[in-house]
Amino acid sequence: MTVVSNTVDRLHTLLDDEKYDEINPLLADCHPAEIAHILESLPIKQRRIVWSSTALEQGDILSHLNDAVRTELMQTMHPTEVAAATEEMEADDAADLLQDLPGQVIEEVLLAMDEQHRWRLAQVLFYPEDTAGGLMNTDTLTIRADVTLDVVLRYLRLHAELPERTDTLMVVDRDNYYQGVLLITDLLTHDPELEVQQLLLSKIEPIPAHLSTHEVARLFEQRDLVSAPVIDEEGLLLGRITVDDVVDVIRAEADHTIMSSAGLDEEDDMFAPALTTTRHRAIWLGINLLTAFLAAWVIGLFEATLEQIVALAVLMPVVASMGGIAGSQTLTVVIRGMALGKVTDSNTPWLLRRELFVSIINGVLWALVVAGIAILWFGDIQLGIVIGCAIVVNLLFAAFSGTLIPLLLKRLSIDPALAGGVILTTVTDVVGFAAFLGLATLFLL
């Protein structure tokens, strides 16, 4: 946002001029989410200075920060400060924040809380972060089905404040078993003498607490929900999930796919110090170095051929690169289809056939182009035929691997977004070099 980037630029000026006492007035009008965003956009040294100038609303700001930045800033806080900061937060945000702390510190923070707050948090902490239970809030208003709307209206008026994003009231029986929801809007537009059960929407399926956040997000997207009830295995109402947390899940999933294709962690601090960044990236370079040397080893097998026809060395990256590009197109389509739940057992054969067909047509098309260029460049028709055939072979392998690698990885519970690209490139490099240099050895020597 322009407003935020202006503020960031002005902050930088203040920081450069060491006018630290002007920082707080500058941020006073900002929303906590904007301050979080500004903190994430600053290198560590400046970030700490700004953080120490924003004594107010620290809890709100923390709940909007990404994991890496939050953990870093919380290291400077005392457990009682952390406990105080979580007091005003929604239970799921507070749980999310606590889960980043070392086990011992979590205990200290929990002990520093009052009992009600601790109990509210414990329910959410019980469920893993990536399930409906870890995403829910426990601030749910419940009503009974056998009362009239008028009773509900009077009850709400006594209740002073409703939780944020309340679009429904949860209807439970006397044992707290979930029965359905009453829309707030129905409450407003219907005759107060009606009973809740006459307007009860029991069609709204409750979300089981163990459902993955991925499935929760798909449900919210498909049904256009604002909030949904969460129940345990017995059917007891535990809490509710609101759309703002689902938006964060969707954003995080998308970021994960984008970042992990480059071996990066979406929760990393973009402005982490150089040494931290170096360490995180080194591993990925190492893994890719292994695959690069595997490709080099394949080329090495044909040293004798390369010594005789140097044109092969000039053209071989073209074969590998075409395979890599075609394969990554297939891979991207399949990984996204899997994430959206569109790839099923019954349509995989169709998809594989389609990808193979596409690769044959595109393979033959571009093989002719490449062969033509090679013949014109090196005046060698046989070389042209060899490179053309190698490209067709490599594109076929690319389509095959691009479709099957992600499905196989998923079956092995390995993240296709992280490992798919590396494995695919290894295949297209190795097959590309082997096919081109192998065919050349057979037919050109």
Place this chain on the structure above:
Amino acid sequence: MTVVSNTVDRLHTLLDDEKYDEINPLLADCHPAEIAHILESLPIKQRRIVWSSTALEQGDILSHLNDAVRTELMQTMHPTEVAAATEEMEADDAADLLQDLPGQVIEEVLLAMDEQHRWRLAQVLFYPEDTAGGLMNTDTLTIRADVTLDVVLRYLRLHAELPERTDTLMVVDRDNYYQGVLLITDLLTHDPELEVQQLLLSKIEPIPAHLSTHEVARLFEQRDLVSAPVIDEEGLLLGRITVDDVVDVIRAEADHTIMSSAGLDEEDDMFAPALTTTRHRAIWLGINLLTAFLAAWVIGLFEATLEQIVALAVLMPVVASMGGIAGSQTLTVVIRGMALGKVTDSNTPWLLRRELFVSIINGVLWALVVAGIAILWFGDIQLGIVIGCAIVVNLLFAAFSGTLIPLLLKRLSIDPALAGGVILTTVTDVVGFAAFLGLATLFLL
């Protein structure tokens, strides 16, 4: 979702056995969004059969389909059928759907509508699809600031039905200028004798109709909104944006980044016929072929050197590949930072310095490893030194390009997610081959 994939699998069985009359009963219990999802998961032939069996709720299903699939299915519909299907849809969904049709068909469809419906749509169609105006709905309930809550409550009870996801009522003056919002929950929990203006939240900033959907999404994410008012340049209330449409924007933006990095369109039909897919992918392969031949041309400049030292041909892909990987890490971080609005003029220099520092450290580290392996493999210390230096040079260029290419592309209004990767790979290939073979020509011959 497991439910959906089960249904898809059963559908395939029905389709294979040509039991077409059992399709409708199978889908009867499905939500329109799920039917849309199922249609998107089917190849065209089966899709048309299933579509023709779901005569009911076609409008709802259409609004949940992606652009490519929707356009394809609408080709089979008559303008009056399309007009009827849009009748029940929210204005923004209907506008979205119409914008995919050819200009002449849009007119026919508009003419087939009743006047009120047409007028409601015209307001949304006036604004581009990627602005707040194109995303808004016009079904807004407005009230005046000088009435009591009791009047509002009685007014709502008369009004029978509130628009979906109504969490606020818009407060306007007699000329329809936006003044603020009244939370539905405040309406429920406060004394009915209070006047609206005593509870008016004027802090909720209205969204200007020309704001980009990207900015709208960031605003919803940061402020955890369920709905927000949209105004024109004069401050007149036009409508409101609801979070379900924002969720679609966030999903579409993420899909765009993921898909365009492989030269794909996020709105394409995953199960498009092979020939359509072939055509879409061919262009991207052609563009990448150009860059591959550029790299080959650079190698060709050093043919004489390669003829004398064949080990160079074996090792040269390692240099190019390390540069490509390191560069794509930087590129991914910067593109994501730009999308999240975290890269500003004031922190770009810091970011560039950090990336260069990271590339020097990682460059030297992996240069030593590669040099060691090269020396062991080919028994040539000088070759080791040359490849080590080439890797350091290439990683420096990779960091430089990875940071600056997306910033430059954005300034030229070219989508960095689409073009960034191709340009980066061209740089790291060309620099990698040139540095390695160039240094070898200077020092090894």
